[in-house]
Amino acid sequence: MFAVPALSGADDGSWMEVRSADSRECIMAEQRDERLGRRRLHLRLRFLAGESTGSYVTRLAARNNLPVEGVLRSMGIGPMLPVEPQYTEMYLSRYARERLANLAGYTVAEMQKRLVGLRDEFLMSDGDKDDWEWPWDARAGYIVQACSLCAAQRGTRSPAWLILPDPWHVCLRHHRWTDNSRSTQHPYIDLSNLKDVVRAQQRLNRLGKHLGPAARWVFADACSILVRSGYLEDPARTEEWAALAKQLGEQRVRPLAQLSRLSLLTQDLAWLEVRRLYGELGQADYREWLERATRRHGFTFARPLKEWHSQHQPLSRGIPELFSDQSPPSNVVRRATGHELPSCLAAVEELSCLPWVRLPNTMDRLFL
Structure with a gap:
């Protein structure tokens, strides 16, 4: 102080x-x-x-x-x-x-x-x-702790803090996971042996570059589908996750355990959404998507995927302007997609068109 x-x-x-x-x-x-x-x-x-x-x-x-x-x-x-x-x-x-x-x-x-x-x-x-x-x-x-190695490269040895829309951050340069736990004993989680988490974040970054503002609401919908499926309730499905959860607590480890599945869901939703927004989604591709996505993720995901699928039918006229430097008006986007244009710190529960959303880590003040 x-x-x-x-x-x-x-x-x-x-x-x-x-x-x-x-x-x-x-x-x-x-x-x-x-x-x-x-x-x-x-x-x-x-x-x-x-x-x-x-x-x-x-x-x-x-x-x-x-x-x-x-x-x-x-x-x-x-x-x-x-x-x-x-x-x-x-x-x-x-x-x-x-x-x-x-x-x-x-x-x-x-x-x-x-x-x-x-x-x-x-x-x-x-x-x-x-x-x-x-x-x-x-x-x-x-408020999420910054990677200390990144901070050191910018002239500070004391902890630095980020303001982010999600309660975690993945540093791909140094393979570190930081969050808002405020732990002094474990200020970060080493991802050197957690390659799936690194690949998942890389996948999400690529989708963000490709989809632009739509990537954020697609990610929000993927969070909601994950919750509805019940997959969220069992973060430690392997001995590796169970051991980490025992050391750091299940709530802190849960987002890491879910990120790979979450990124794959986001990728599948993005496949349909980008074609829909460009006005290139045909009825045949639309119908086949649901069967393919359900087969890939399993029966527990069938109902929430079907719900999302029914709310994202092909558009008679796409809005490709969404991917340009000049975004269309918010009311046009909302009317066509059911989503708001995301602000820089909008939480997923504000962006999803589905009713079940919560983040894999819902506790903001883990340090209290």
Whole structure:
């Protein structure tokens, strides 16, 4: 935890109010000091893909040998609470976002591209009196630990944290699985001997590049089908998974045990969906798909596959624009597909057109 520095009597008076909130002290500035935050800090910081704003601000302060409170003062006014980024996401006002970009030495557009939490949809309301906040829970997404080797390559030895739509992350470069368990004894799971998990993530990545925004709702539907089949209830089907579950807990191991099946389901759904969205799905291919998919995955998947199949009939006119740089309007997509265009942190339960969805790991705060 970061300690709040004491106020000295020689202070210029801009810091004047100390109040208690939920048994924690908050230091509020009477007004913003417009001189602060206009010049960048001495040392710039390399970005981590998917990093949370709170993690980035914490790393930026450490990179420049400053307390986090010092960086926050240069970003505007707000509560100086000793919150660490593994607990929640940090949200900024437009003013604080501009100041943070100045301090970091990047443009606002560059910061928005690299840090999801700085995009307009996650900004604080213009009516808020503070310039940042650390809510008890992230408004969207999960806080997941970053691969420590990736973080080290970007100049940090302390843990870094990502904000992701799912409660896990697979680093294909270093073959590591991280999640939101906050375990200090086992901060990651080594995938060196879990090749099926690596191949499953590679498969999902390829589908994401091929399907674009549709890949996310296809994955959401695959999650829902997996749940409905009952396959989800038995994650440790081999001695290998049972041993890992005994060491780390069944709930933490469950997503790894399910990922291979989940990626194969996603691949089969994607085969039909991409042809449907391009308007190239004929009735013969449509009918044959259900028999082929049921045979491949087994009888327990028959009913949920049939339900999904009935909701994804061939379109008389596809929407190939979905795969171009200019996506069609959301209402067009919703009317044709039954799905919403996914936002960057949309959870699978928000995207699936099926009623049974939950993630293989449904517990957000495993560290409590």
